Amino acid sequence: MKTQIVENIMFSDEKAKTFDSDQIVPELTLSFMVSGKKHLRFSDFDVVGEPGDIALIRKNELIKSIKMSDDEGFSYKSVSIFFTPEMLQDYAKNHNIPTTEKYKGKPYIDLTQSKFIRAYFESFMPYFNQVSKLTGTVASIKSLEALELLMNHHPNLEQMIFDLTEPYKIDLEKYMNKNFTFKIPIKEFARLTGRSLSTFKRDFKKTYNETPEKWLREKRLDEAKYLIVEKKQKPSDVYYHVGFENFSHFSTSFKERFGVNASDILDIS
Template sequence: METIDIVQHNILLSYTSKQQFSQEQFWSEHTLSMLLSGEGRVYNNEETQRYTPGTIGLLKRNQLAKTVKIPSADGKPFKSVGIILDQETLRRYSAANGLAATSPYTGKTMLKLNQNHFISGFFDSLLPYFEQPGQLTKRLSELKTKEAIELLLSHDPGLKELLFDFSEPFKIDLETFMNSHFTYNVPIKQFAKLTGRSMSTFKRDFKKAFHQTPERWLKDRRLDKAHFLISELRQRPSEVYLQVGFENFSHFSASFKQRFGYNASTVGQ
């Protein structure tokens, strides 16, 4: 078994015995996770977080972030367990307990929590369900989500500002955002959401700013970035295609040749 990702309701178990870049780069919901073995790296445009066994991390919703899963040098696989803190449950919890954010959250979007035996124990309690997934009913997963929220607030009451901020992204400068985030492999609708626009407004504003469609511009920018990494930094094509936002190597190779007239493997020769 090389790689397996199990999703049971909103509980996640990830396992891989080989280094792997995550395909999921848009985090639509808050996610709490703990690394069990191996090493994890999560990075966005602001920072990189390194996770070692026992590290507990909280990723804020509505952000672009890339992850790398790395088995340990002694042969142990990458293994993590996580839980999605969905908006519906958070809204119900907020209303039932009279808790609300005082203003839109502007703090860090990737948080490492200090060693907390209660949260560690919470994740340990989830592991048996992956051996018998049928035992984890929807009702149980909802109770587990509420338990996670309770534990987070007990750990740091100030986390209510992040958890109960239900505001949506507001309209921001499109050109600056796209030039900073074009390497993230997410649908156009996610770029529209993150810049605070409807799809129609996003496409109209994009054409005004870049004089191209989003699809064409993204493809060209990613290929130009790949060409730079290969020609100037001497990285291999097989190393860069995921970095710049392509899903698979064959599509990248064909697109590269179509744009530049030669194969990526011949650059610098």
């Protein structure tokens, strides 16, 4: 099945080890892990997912995700609900909830202990074999049910859920030094730092005296060299972590920058 999406509900079933290429969470996401293993890497902390884990993840969060089967061969399976701005705006309007406050709390909230939300996700299990039975109407009803459960049993999450504000202008240097390993388009770095693309490039040039593309490439390769030489990590384990989509591209870029294959650099260090 791999990945199937009905409206704003996504079913994932990955039998092989999968490195997600999409590293930005576009909408507020409520996720339930059914089976397998998952490693989530945020900018400053990691989460190792286990079957039964339930989490609420902030919109616009940058995450690297590695999904794989568990030791017993069970494939990675999960169900995720994406709450669109329109859906949240309608709910907020009907319940007189403010949507103009900027949420500055944790990006990842563990809801694994919620028996109500667990029971909610268990109702999705029959759809794994018959996704076509989940109609758009049912998906809308299930999404509203999820919001009701979150608000009724976790009212302290209100500000996180209903933050519909746009990213505001923040310290570009601090943000880039913290998030350079995430493989997202330059226009998304601009948006997330509260800038137009042209303003972002102008501010970037003032800060680093370099283009974003070149700076990112060299910064990622320098980080890769550090991890290989100083931390004794394998090149095959490093390339995804530092922001390359595939090992071949990483190997070519590494040799171009340092004049040696990544696998041979330890021999000359």
